[in-house]
Amino acid sequence: MKIWSISNQKGGVGKTTSVVSLGGLLAAQGHRVLLVDLDPHGSLTSYFGQDPDGLDRSLYHLFFEQRWRNVDYIRDTLKPTSLDNVAMLPATTSLATLERQVSGQDGMGLVLARSLAQLWDDYDYALLDTPPILGVLLVNALAACQQLVIPTQTEHLALKGLERMVHTLKMVMKSQKRELPYTIVPTLFDRRTSASLTSLKEMRRTYQGSLWDEAIPVDTRLRDASHQGIFPHQLDAETRGVRAYRHLLSHLHKGES
Amino acid sequence: MSGNSDILMGYFDSLLTTVDEVDAKKAIVSELLAGSLDVAEEAAPVQLIESEACLHPTDTIAVGRRMTTLFAPRQSGDKTTDRIMALELLRVAGELEPGRVKQTVLKCCAGVLNA
Numbered sequence: 001m002k003i004w005s006i007s008n009q010k011g012g013v014g015k016t017t018s019v020v021s022l023g024g025l026l027a028a029q030g031h032r033v034l035l036v037d038l039d040p041h042g043s044l045t046s047y048f049g050q051d052p053d054g055l056d057r058s059l060y061h062l063f064f065e066q067r068w069r070n071v072d073y074i075r076d077t078l079k080p081t082s083l084d085n086v087a088m089l090p091a092t093t094s095l096a097t098l099e100r101q102v103s104g105q106d107g108m109g110l111v112l113a114r115s116l117a118q119l120w121d122d123y124d125y126a127l128l129d130t131p132p133i134l135g136v137l138l139v140n141a142l143a144a145c146q147q148l149v150i151p152t153q154t155e156h157l158a159l160k161g162l163e164r165m166v167h168t169l170k171m172v173m174k175s176q177k178r179e180l181p182y183t184i185v186p187t188l189f190d191r192r193t194s195a196s197l198t199s200l201k202e203m204r205r206t207y208q209g210s211l212w213d214e215a216i217p218v219d220t221r222l223r224d225a226s227h228q229g230i231f232p233h234q235l236d237a238e239t240r241g242v243r244a245y246r247h248l249l250s251h252l253h254k255g256e257s
Numbered sequence: 258m259s260g261n262s263d264i265l266m267g268y269f270d271s272l273l274t275t276v277d278e279v280d281a282k283k284a285i286v287s288e289l290l291a292g293s294l295d296v297a298e299e300a301a302p303v304q305l306i307e308s309e310a311c312l313h314p315t316d317t318i319a320v321g322r323r324m325t326t327l328f329a330p331r332q333s334g335d336k337t338t339d340r341i342m343a344l345e346l347l348r349v350a351g352e353l354e355p356g357r358v359k360q361t362v363l364k365c366c367a368g369v370l371n372a
Contacts, residue, residue, distance in 0.1 A: 106272075110272075110273060139269060139273070172269055174266070175266060175270050175273050
């Protein structure tokens, strides 16, 4: 299994859209994909028609009573999506209380990594949708993943979030004593606005080498797909947003080899 | 590192250190401590008095080409930092000759790791 975390400490930058778009395209390539919702808001969970307030089981429950050891429990927690070869580990709003509940317990940053290890042969890829907050859930994602994708909205304030994310990443790498490759992905790019153009230029100047050299454009078809609870490529395989994510996927695959 | 970064590093270390790892390290301390006490008892079969279980300002060990004064691990209030300090000191203590200094250092480390 290959594990990619889609993370940024700023909200509204396109994390969930990136997880769904990349996950759908990986599935279209024939891969078995697991999408993991680590965000207490449960955007990914809601995307596929599940209620984060109403589910009996979620990622939250794996943190207690060592359920991360129980592969049957984990499998029973998964939910289907609009594609047969894509499953989802949902979030519930109870995840918001996790920080308080596991505070002071050693090793709580490794629960997701251990849970995914139980499913190692079930899936080819796991994509992690993380909350925009530095806490136990984001640390779990960074500890579990082999590659990090940082979607960053092309606007000035998003650059500060990117700076914090890279700083956090460096500290986690130091704590884990390992290198974690990361790719910064400019998102919500609108070439008609000077804010988009200026911030993209700033990203290229500051993060040369880690920045994907294209950008995900604003595309209302991506939003339409979320309303219907289907993967964007199922709605329109050639819309410019899907085409851009397809290019990004090729770029990420190159990074694996 | 800034104070803020220190706090975050302690947080990350705590989340990313497993209980198994801590237990394994505690076991190493216990083994070393037991070994040290055995040697001490064989060499001098006398009761260890409490005043011996502390480091003296003149206790030093060679670190590379320098002589470094030994201090017992202090309690910083941060469990992870304390453990890291204790384990660092333990690594050095493992190379000391059996005796009062080694025994005291190991006891200090054991105290921190068992806390």
